[in-house]
Amino acid sequence: MYYIVEHKYLDDVLSVIQLFYFGEKIKQIYDVIDDNIVIKSSIENDISICRIYKNKEEIVYKENSLKDIEKDTFSNEKARIIKLTVYEAIQKIRPLNMPWGILTGVRPTKKINEMLEQGFTERDIKNILKDKYLATDEKIDLAIDIAKIEKNILKNNNNNKISIYLGIPFCPTRCVYCSFPSFNLNSYTKKVDLYLDCLEKEILAMKDYVNSFEIESIYIGGGTPTSLNENQFYRFLKMIDDNFKKPLIEYTIEAGRADTITRNKLKTMKDFNATRISINPQTMNDKTLKLIGRNHLEKDFLNAFYLAREEGHNNINTDIILGLTDENSNDVLYTMDKIYTLKPESLTVHTLALKRASRLNENIDDFNPSSFYEMEKMINITREYARKMDMYPYYMYRQKNMIGNFENVGYCKDNLECFYNIQIMEEKQTIISFGAGATSKFYFEDTNLIKRAFNVKSVDDYINRIDEMIQRKREIIEEESK
Numbered sequence: 001m002y003y004i005v006e007h008k009y010l011d012d013v014l015s016v017i018q019l020f021y022f023g024e025k026i027k028q029i030y031d032v033i034d035d036n037i038v039i040k041s042s043i044e045n046d047i048s049i050c051r052i053y054k055n056k057e058e059i060v061y062k063e064n065s066l067k068d069i070e071k072d073t074f075s076n077e078k079a080r081i082i083k084l085t086v087y088e089a090i091q092k093i094r095p096l097n098m099p100w101g102i103l104t105g106v107r108p109t110k111k112i113n114e115m116l117e118q119g120f121t122e123r124d125i126k127n128i129l130k131d132k133y134l135a136t137d138e139k140i141d142l143a144i145d146i147a148k149i150e151k152n153i154l155k156n157n158n159n160n161k162i163s164i165y166l167g168i169p170f171c172p173t174r175c176v177y178c179s180f181p182s183f184n185l186n187s188y189t190k191k192v193d194l195y196l197d198c199l200e201k202e203i204l205a206m207k208d209y210v211n212s213f214e215i216e217s218i219y220i221g222g223g224t225p226t227s228l229n230e231n232q233f234y235r236f237l238k239m240i241d242d243n244f245k246k247p248l249i250e251y252t253i254e255a256g257r258a259d260t261i262t263r264n265k266l267k268t269m270k271d272f273n274a275t276r277i278s279i280n281p282q283t284m285n286d287k288t289l290k291l292i293g294r295n296h297l298e299k300d301f302l303n304a305f306y307l308a309r310e311e312g313h314n315n316i317n318t319d320i321i322l323g324l325t326d327e328n329s330n331d332v333l334y335t336m337d338k339i340y341t342l343k344p345e346s347l348t349v350h351t352l353a354l355k356r357a358s359r360l361n362e363n364i365d366d367f368n369p370s371s372f373y374e375m376e377k378m379i380n381i382t383r384e385y386a387r388k389m390d391m392y393p394y395y396m397y398r399q400k401n402m403i404g405n406f407e408n409v410g411y412c413k414d415n416l417e418c419f420y421n422i423q424i425m426e427e428k429q430t431i432i433s434f435g436a437g438a439t440s441k442f443y444f445e446d447t448n449l450i451k452r453a454f455n456v457k458s459v460d461d462y463i464n465r466i467d468e469m470i471q472r473k474r475e476i477i478e479e480e481s482k
């Protein structure tokens, strides 16, 4: 499939085309060619026009006026109308109603919270999302419900409260869909201690600054933090315990991969007062687990989960992904049935997203994505099971290139929202981050601005340039204290 964009809103047009052509090769060209489908977006005399050609013959024409544009609440109004024109044109040949309409590139709950602050009523927000962005009632209600829960947590934020993130960028193997900073542990075994040395250096350099605030939450992610061996894992958690002030509202550790979990590591987490851990099956189907490159089977996940319960972990999250290679709604039913019996405290449901840096994207020709309707079925199954487990949705985010333009939703039992997840999504609290690939976000309440300090992604670069990573944070801190 080809597309032509004759104005500066190329990314906006592409984001709409990708909704309908997920997983297909989409290529930009400059003249209509004799090929199956060419989508062309142009602006002519203040009119947004989308034409679709099939073998050079125009088969769809759609236009919307760009005159007298009002300032829009969500984004650039001109971009919105151009997206709308392309969306309506493509719908003529692919008659699908996307759940979020033309809402691409925005976090619905973040925007809703901003609009609530600006005094918009729920009804105003619903009307805008429905009439201007074509989102469905179901998704609008979901986003508003979540925004209200988040607002209740965010209202306690102030300039003196922060959170901390630490990343361990190693995994036993790399999952096909992964785009996180994650390096194969086997190739990096000799560098793990050196990595921890650098992490310690970064922590020591920042601890006085960090401890001058009230630390509300710590989140340890990656990679897979539990891929460290037992001694390294103990050293890492002790390092955190020795250097950061307590008490915390929440201390989450991702123990994502069942193949990295041992009783001792679970004990260590408990000893250092982790309040929430995440053990992630992604799917309970062994066949899929092999296909997606994970090193464990369903039984390993079950064992790890039971072990965690035995060691007293009473707040466990499980992540699953919908749309994995060759899976359909029956597979999701199987997965959810199993999770239901485990009674986790929270469940995070991801929709598969095609990330540029993933192996899946590199081998896109071999990938047969689930259909839009199958995805919808799978999402409904997970929502129903979450309800059966007495969970409600409390956070949500969307990514580029998700199958069917759906969303990722975090569900939890009463009052067990992950505080950090809400802060990272809504960006209303400073988060100081440590480790390769970690991004610190300094949030300034007075101006509602965020400044970011990025750490390099590669483990080798992080080790070699640790002083520079520290300096990047210091520069922001010094600049703001002037």
Ligand code: SF4
Binding pocket: 170, 171, 173, 174, 175, 177, 178, 179, 180, 181, 182, 222, 223, 224, 256, 257
């Ligand atoms: S476990 Fe997570 S971080 Fe590690 S390879 Fe898989 S998706 Fe990436």
